[in-house]
Amino acid sequence: MAVTQEAPAEPILYVNGEFLPLSAARVSPLDQGFLLGDGIFDVVSAWRGKIFKLEEHLDRFFDSIRAARLETRLSKDAWASAILETVRRNSLGDASIRFILTRGVPEGVVADPREITPTEIVWVAPYVFLADEAKRARGIRLMISATRGFTPDTLDPRFKCLDRLHSQLIRLEALEAGYDDALWLDNQGYVAEAAASNVFLVKKGTLYTPQTGILRGITRATVIDCAARAEIPCCEAPVTSFDLYSADEVFTCSTAGGALPVREVAGRAIPGPVPGPICQRIDQVYWEMRDGGEFATVI
Numbered sequence: 001m002a003v004t005q006e007a008p009a010e011p012i013l014y015v016n017g018e019f020l021p022l023s024a025a026r027v028s029p030l031d032q033g034f035l036l037g038d039g040i041f042d043v044v045s046a047w048r049g050k051i052f053k054l055e056e057h058l059d060r061f062f063d064s065i066r067a068a069r070l071e072t073r074l075s076k077d078a079w080a081s082a083i084l085e086t087v088r089r090n091s092l093g094d095a096s097i098r099f100i101l102t103r104g105v106p107e108g109v110v111a112d113p114r115e116i117t118p119t120e121i122v123w124v125a126p127y128v129f130l131a132d133e134a135k136r137a138r139g140i141r142l143m144i145s146a147t148r149g150f151t152p153d154t155l156d157p158r159f160k161c162l163d164r165l166h167s168q169l170i171r172l173e174a175l176e177a178g179y180d181d182a183l184w185l186d187n188q189g190y191v192a193e194a195a196a197s198n199v200f201l202v203k204k205g206t207l208y209t210p211q212t213g214i215l216r217g218i219t220r221a222t223v224i225d226c227a228a229r230a231e232i233p234c235c236e237a238p239v240t241s242f243d244l245y246s247a248d249e250v251f252t253c254s255t256a257g258g259a260l261p262v263r264e265v266a267g268r269a270i271p272g273p274v275p276g277p278i279c280q281r282i283d284q285v286y287w288e289m290r291d292g293g294e295f296a297t298v299i
Ligand SMILES: Cc1ncc(COP(=O)(O)O)c(C=O)c1O
Pocket: 043, 193, 194, 195, 196, 197, 198, 214, 215, 216, 217, 218, 219, 220, 253, 254, 255, 256
């Protein structure tokens, strides 16, 4: 891949068929994505020149496109090509790659949402970890937010939609209370997920993770696979805050860094070493999978 090439002076974005430097890239202030959060996105990452699970991310993206009744001019293969070409033009081997589709720019104020030309964007940045090195080593502190998650009969959490106000509010709540991140519960009080990651706990050698009320994280699915490979039992099951308070280990996971250990949940310290042995083992299998080129699209 072209990582050895000189990096461009500024990031290059793909916007509606063109590759443009950031300062020249434009989206209309009338875009429905901006005005209404009417759009969807996904984030995939590259590590050492290989994009991980691009197909899975594109499948999830296209599921959201269909469910949100959005239109795209690009096929799945064309999105993959646009993504690859944007990464190449940015000369990044370790990258966080965001691809975005909005309903686009309407003709008038009251527009028929079926008659709008979509906006398609790919933005590539250097690889992002959800937490800095010290927190990855020592674990993060999680609070349990007072804000509840969406239910499937309102805005199904499986939509990876642009409207992230909900996540921003719980992040603000966490940061202002001195925590690193927060989990939300569903409307019945079961644990759902964190602002931008899924959650796992370990009890007596078994992994547990919520099954419903969540974004179907690609990393979550990978962790379940890693657990199977490492012969660690893993259950998708209803989880309550009690389960977290009494867990042997807790960790979150996302594309932004894989497994992230948790050292405290709502004021209760996790007993024992953090990261715990199962979190460490999962992390090891995860990075072996990536370094070994499994599920890889070479840039
Ligand atoms: C609400 C939410 N849950 C979970 C995740 C983790 O998903 P993935 O592993 O696909 O990055 C994200 C990622 O942004 C998210 O926003």
